[in-house]
Amino acid sequence: MCKKACLSLLPFFIYLLLPATAIAEKDNIKSEKHITYVSGGEVDVYFEFQASPQTKQKLLKWLKVSSETVTTLYGQFPVKLVEVHLYDLPTANEPVPWGEVWKNGKYRVNFQVNANFPLASFISDWTASHEFSHLIHPYTGTGSAWFGEGLATYLQNTLRVRQGSLNEMDMWRKLLDGFRRGEHQAQQNRLTLFQASKNMRSTGNYQHVYWGGAAYFLAVDIRLREITKGRESLDTAWHKFQQCCLSENNSWSVETLISKLDQLTETSVFSEEYKNNLFSKNFPDYYNSFKQLGIKVSSNALTLEANNGSMSQLRRQIIK
Numbered sequence: 001m002c003k004k005a006c007l008s009l010l011p012f013f014i015y016l017l018l019p020a021t022a023i024a025e026k027d028n029i030k031s032e033k034h035i036t037y038v039s040g041g042e043v044d045v046y047f048e049f050q051a052s053p054q055t056k057q058k059l060l061k062w063l064k065v066s067s068e069t070v071t072t073l074y075g076q077f078p079v080k081l082v083e084v085h086l087y088d089l090p091t092a093n094e095p096v097p098w099g100e101v102w103k104n105g106k107y108r109v110n111f112q113v114n115a116n117f118p119l120a121s122f123i124s125d126w127t128a129s130h131e132f133s134h135l136i137h138p139y140t141g142t143g144s145a146w147f148g149e150g151l152a153t154y155l156q157n158t159l160r161v162r163q164g165s166l167n168e169m170d171m172w173r174k175l176l177d178g179f180r181r182g183e184h185q186a187q188q189n190r191l192t193l194f195q196a197s198k199n200m201r202s203t204g205n206y207q208h209v210y211w212g213g214a215a216y217f218l219a220v221d222i223r224l225r226e227i228t229k230g231r232e233s234l235d236t237a238w239h240k241f242q243q244c245c246l247s248e249n250n251s252w253s254v255e256t257l258i259s260k261l262d263q264l265t266e267t268s269v270f271s272e273e274y275k276n277n278l279f280s281k282n283f284p285d286y287y288n289s290f291k292q293l294g295i296k297v298s299s300n301a302l303t304l305e306a307n308n309g310s311m312s313q314l315r316r317q318i319i320k
């Protein structure tokens with residue numbers, strides 16, 4: 001269950017609806033900026049609570065690892081500058097109970113943290129990798145959460161393996177478990193992914209939308225790599241998009257964005273998978289994706305088939 005308000009690029013007026021505890025500047029705390037550099041970008045961290053030097057060091061290390069995780073997509077951080085604001089929630093039963101991204105003229109990510117958790121708990125938490133992955137794509141409007149949430153949900157897993165904070169087997173297990181939760185919700189709500197995404201917040205179809213979107217991006221990643229013999233992938237598509245088109249001020253419709261990604265990869269994979277997956281009441285066929293990667297799924301077990309050529313090679317490319 002996604003516990004986070006994983007909101008991406010909201011129009012400014014929506015910010016006012018966010019929980020006051022998350023965004024209120026405490027009168028007696030003067031936020032202090034700490035600058036961290038990652039390949040191609042700067043992360044300015046603001047502690048919006050009183051923290052000891054040791055706590056600051058721990059949280060800065062976590063944010064360094066999480067921002068570096070996102071550079072494993074195409075070798076650099078997607079944006080030149082992002083502000084990160086940290087708010088304390090010492091009653092939380094996990095290290096990072098909440099996160100969100102703003103893109104209104106500048107990039108900003110807010111996290112609530114329980115700083116009492118050790119560094120290892122922060123490093124193994126997926127929230128920061130998820131939120132930073134939202135910096136890769138532009139805002140696509142309300143009602144199309146499947147796209148941004150699906151991308152971030154896919155990348156929060158694959159990129160953490162590339163970075164080294166998650167092992168490969170655990171990643172496939174997390175993807176399988178997520179796809180199953182999404183499929184279960186889709187069977188209950190009997191909606192297409194497109195429909196579930198339209199009214200996600202009012203109906204609570206988060207599993208269907210997040211994991212249906214992630215299954216779309218897994219299918220796209222596999223097909224791009226296959227039909228271009230490894231020349232194109234999600235990595236190259238988003239890198240090209242960053243170079244030509246990424247901006248904190250632009251909003252794209254999903255359809256226009258998908259056409260652009262097709263054009264940049266000189267394929268029609270993004271639009272074909274869109275037509276195949278968004279308007280069917282069947283959850284995207286992740287079993288087929290796993291099969292193409294040589295991953296055998298039975299009721300409770302998941303086995304990676306031995307290195308037998310192209311399937312294992314595809315697997316390795318995804319987590320290289």
Ligand SMILES: [Zn+2]
Nearest residue numbers: 006007149152
């Ligand atoms: Zn999100």
